[in-house]
Amino acid sequence: MLTYKVQLYPNKQQKAKLVEQLDSCRKLYNKLLEECRKAREKGEKITQNTTQSFIVELKNDSMPELKEVYSKVLQMINYTLWVNIKSLSKLKKNGCKIGHLRFKGKGWYKTINYNQSGFKIDEHKNKITFSKIGTINCRGLNNRVRKNKIKGIILKRTQTGRWFANIQIENTPLVLPKTNKNVGIDVGVSSFIVDSDGRRVENPKNIDKQLTKIKVKQQTLSRKKKGSKNWLKAKVQLAKLLAQVTNQRKDFLHKVSRFYVETYDFICVEDLNITALSQKGNKNSKRSRTLHRNILDASWGQFFNYLSYKAANANKKVVKVHPKDTTQECSRCGRIVKKDLSTRIHLCLYCNLELDRDYNASINILKRGTGCTSILVENRSLITITASAIVSGQVFSMNQETPSFK
Ligand SMILES: [Zn+2]
Incomplete structure (x- = not known):
């Protein structure tokens, strides 16, 4: 199951309705939880069905506001509660030592x-209709939503x-055509990744710029009085x-x-869970643990996740090797050539390879993953791909064969 996120733009009345319904949902959750606790204290057996039938009673009795909420939504509250109880x-x-559900x-x-029903999507007009709420404008509906079967909307x-x-x-x-091609990907130090076909993918340039902005905003926030109007605005x-x-x-x-x-x-790719990241980061002493570094570390992990699930979905394979x-x-003669983080070039004393x-x-990484030792290694100039070229989609039209020279 994939989740596709779009922003909603409810009007004033819809917003009020949503907030109201959210609070009704909260109250129902608490009420059902309370019933479960009471039953336990009395030593009575209580099940998901018992609490389900409570909902109908509550609607007609002490919580008429529940009538304003789509019935399947209410069912899902009960369902969620029991998922929590069971886990x-x-x-x-x-x-594990843990307390009660709160x-x-x-x-x-x-x-x-909204599970299975109670919604209708109009992707041409960018609108979603929710039962008991109305038709809400949104942004970002596209083909992906249209072509796939929708299981629910949260x-x-x-x-x-x-x-x-x-x-x-x-x-x-x-469905992707087979290419019969293999690649090894290294998470870079000065660039985002470098691959065995000679591509160097640069880090998004705007990271530092945005980090500066974030730091400024964080400082602004810390100077405001907590809870004040300006504090809230900064937050x-x-x-x-x-x-x-x-x-x-x-x-x-x-x-x-x-x-x-x-x-x-x-x-x-390297198995990042083992040592690669700490190895790559530690030697960089103070600078290494900056926010910038943390974001990059997180990005690599996320990148490998995306890579894995996309590959699995397209019947392709991602192999993690020991780092x-x-x-x-x-990579040519297999001998160890020690180098610290500042050394940008691999210069082999034994076979003269310079890369x-x-x-x-x-x-x-490619050799370890494929088990193939007879890869011809030669010096070549790396092709630099900027993050903006990737984001704008230019990289898809790029010639996939990169030139090599001796
Ligand atoms: Zn060598």
Whole structure:
């Protein structure tokens, strides 16, 4: 199942309705939880069906406001509650020390879950109609939503009061032609990644610029009196900026991973869970643990996730190899050539191979992943691909054969 996120633009009345319904949902959740607790205290058996039937009683009795909420949405609250109860008792069985499920305070209930029914999408007009709410304008509906079977929509309110629809679509396999090509990808130090076909994908240039902006906003926030009107305003601005940065990064990562899945059948990467990241980062001393670095670390992990699920969906393969010495090893003769992080070139004392250090590593990764030792290694100039070229889609029309020279 894939989730596709679009922003909703409810009008004033719809907004009020949404907020009201959200609070009704919260109250119902708390009420059902309370009933479960009471039953437990009395030693009575209570099931998902019992609480389900409560909902009907509550509607006709003490909580008439529930009539304003789509019935399937109410069912999903009960469902969610029981998912929580079950996962909690599972944790307890496994010996984890945990408390009770908590009641949700005002503002702590954030989703309205339309499962299977109660919604209608008009992708041509960018509108979604929700039963008991109305037709809400949105932005970003496209082919992907149209072509796929929609399983449900979860309406979500952000901290800043914006509304999003998470559209859940059935995963249809991607049909891509086989290319019979393999590639090794190394996560770079000065660039985002370098691959064994000689591409150097640059880091998005705007990271630093945006980080400066974020820092300024964070400082502004810290100077305001907590809880004040200006504090709240600064908080909203900061959240908006962070969301913007996250979206841009995701877009970049989606496009890079798509490019590799379309171009190759067999993709080899380092297993980041082992040591690679700490090895790559630590030696950079103070600078290494900056916010910039943290974001990059997170990006690589996310990139490999995207790569894995896209590959699985297109019947292609991603292999994770052990990262030990991928940088130190000579990709031609296999001897270890020690180098620290500042050495950008791999220069082998034994076989005279001279290569970009990350390019050398990417070939080692390819060798480990494919088990193929007879890869012809020669010096070549790397082709630099900027993040903006990827984001704008130019990279898809790029000639996939990169030139090599001796
Ligand atoms: Zn060598």
